[in-house]
Amino acid sequence: MPEGHTIHALAARLNRTLGGERLAVSSPQGRFAADAALLDGRPLDQATARGKHLFIDFEDLILHVHLGLIGSFHVKHAVQYDSPGTPARLRLEGRSHVAELRGPMICALVDEEDRQSVLAKLGPDPLHRPDQDTGALRSWDRIARSRKAIADLLLDQSVVAGVGNVYRCEVLFRHRIDPFTPGKELGRVLWERVWNDLVILLPLGMAFSQILTMQDQVDAAAEMVADGSSLSITEALTGERLGDHFERRFHTYKRTGQPCDRCGRIVREQLIGGRTLYWCPGCQRRRRR
DNA sequence: ATCATATGCTAAT
DNA sequence: TTAGCCTATGATA
Structure with a gap:
């Protein structure tokens, strides 16, 4: 959790x-x-x-x-x-x-x-308001200098604080990033997209007490927060959401051996830095910046 | 009952 | 790179 x-x-x-x-x-x-x-x-x-x-x-x-x-x-x-x-x-x-x-x-x-x-010792936190605007650049400073894989860097709390294994796997998929891309080869613009996404995803996860990364669920959750229709102020602020949750669904996390929901290729897993990385070899390919 | 695994991290090797 | 820590849970026997 x-x-x-x-x-x-x-x-x-x-x-x-x-x-x-x-x-x-x-x-x-x-x-x-x-x-x-x-x-x-x-x-x-x-x-x-x-x-x-x-x-x-x-x-x-x-x-x-x-x-x-x-x-x-x-x-x-x-x-x-x-x-x-x-x-x-x-x-x-x-x-x-x-x-x-x-x-x-x-x-x-x-x-x-x-x-x-x-x-x-902590990097910028996507859930810490003062970090939200400056975090992309601060974390990019570290990433751009590193030859380590971006999947590795995302779990390094001194690069970004608060991201764990689920968010790392899922956010890499959402941006179709090859997890093994060295930090210095990622590109600043692409990293900014990832950071901005984390600034949206983590607060939603907090509001709903659940990690949401499937776009239909993210859209539905964001709308609920925006119009406040089915989400009380308390829930939005404290994640105090008893009862109904979204269906538990992810793109790659713990989906080893199952077909990718986007391209049909089989989702793979590999230990990296002692943690299990899940990714789609079809969607998440190395690309030039 | 026993085992493997887990959305983390550190210290020892 | 591995062992170890802390506890709950679901799978397996």
Whole structure:
């Protein structure tokens, strides 16, 4: 679940459901018990997301969370006592809602200096407003200098922050880019198209709590956001969309062996940088810029 | 019951 | 490049 859109939706939801309240903080699982005690009874001032990192400010204390591959951070109504399976690493309880963190890669108290050093290592985030206009150029700076494959660079959080394996595979397909194209051979104009697409796709993913990359779904979702017809303000801002979702459909992600929906060639997979890349060898060919 | 896999990332080799 | 970490889930036995 966790690419950038998930973390941004989570930050917004934490602010909406627990923001400003003094919380009962605990570590049912025990591994975070000492730090949880320090947070207990403090007000949650602000939750902030950048890329896949989440920072929660409790007055002068900062909680740094990264979900990694399998982490989850569920926010639910306090009346629903049913805690699933294993005890949570961290539990935040407010008047109306409870948030439970499980399996995070990072859950630690940090200071402002630590936070800044994390942020300094991140590339532009398509979900961070100030980055949206300048991000194409900043990331291009890195890409244009690299001989690494663009598929590799897209997962490098210091190049672009927040993109994970699904968005990388799908956005490369959407622009018919050969994943193995070296960064320096991609071309600035093509990269700008990719960046601008990410600036549209990630916020939609955040609003709908779902990665949407099929154009018909992207169009439908964008229209819902634009006219606000079936999407409440809250949903648009926090990704708090219970119930109906779009059908789960992708161009290449996890479609190995199936025919490409555009050209019919068989979708392939290959490990690159320890992650499974999915792509269509027909649509995604090397091209001259 | 057991195994493989997962929308991440780091440290060790 | 690989091992390791953290947990949930779906496939396989």
